[in-house]
Amino acid sequence: MENIFLLASTREFDSFVSLFNPTHVYKRPVVFSRPLIFATAFMSFFSVVIALFKDIPDIEGDRIFGIQSFSVRLGQQRVFWICVSLLEVAYGVALMVGAASPCLWSKIITGTGHAAMALILWFRAKSVDFKNKASITSFYMFIWKLFYAEYLLIPLVR
Numbered sequence: 001m002e003n004i005f006l007l008a009s010t011r012e013f014d015s016f017v018s019l020f021n022p023t024h025v026y027k028r029p030v031v032f033s034r035p036l037i038f039a040t041a042f043m044s045f046f047s048v049v050i051a052l053f054k055d056i057p058d059i060e061g062d063r064i065f066g067i068q069s070f071s072v073r074l075g076q077q078r079v080f081w082i083c084v085s086l087l088e089v090a091y092g093v094a095l096m097v098g099a100a101s102p103c104l105w106s107k108i109i110t111g112t113g114h115a116a117m118a119l120i121l122w123f124r125a126k127s128v129d130f131k132n133k134a135s136i137t138s139f140y141m142f143i144w145k146l147f148y149a150e151y152l153l154i155p156l157v158r
Helices: 002-020 022-026 034-053 059-064 070-074 076-099 104-126 133-156
Strands: none
Touching: 034 076, 034 133, 059 070, 070 076, 076 104, 076 133, 104 133
């Protein structure tokens, strides 16, 4: 589990330092701005959820090969709803960060965008059929779409 956190945080931190803070190019010290901290934390958190969720569709393979993933130990539905809940918490934090923005346009766009993604996530999660592997896999791919949609909203956080 610690490898998941290390991989997620290292990859996202490197990406967002260069995205939000180009001052290192000018030989000035790196400043950890609020948008940088938010982006790094949010996307790292999202990456951990994706890592947890990827084992849900393949629970039978994990059982056959003796892999004690969270899905095997806790059950598909429980891990599924833990992942959905974690993402909903992340979207709630994103709403608060957006609401605290000094820019009105940033408040509106990031607030509306994150609220919409949270609602879509919730309604889509309620329609998943746990007996159908295709349904679970489709939801996993949907989480990836939310992940990439976040890259459109993150630059607007101020």
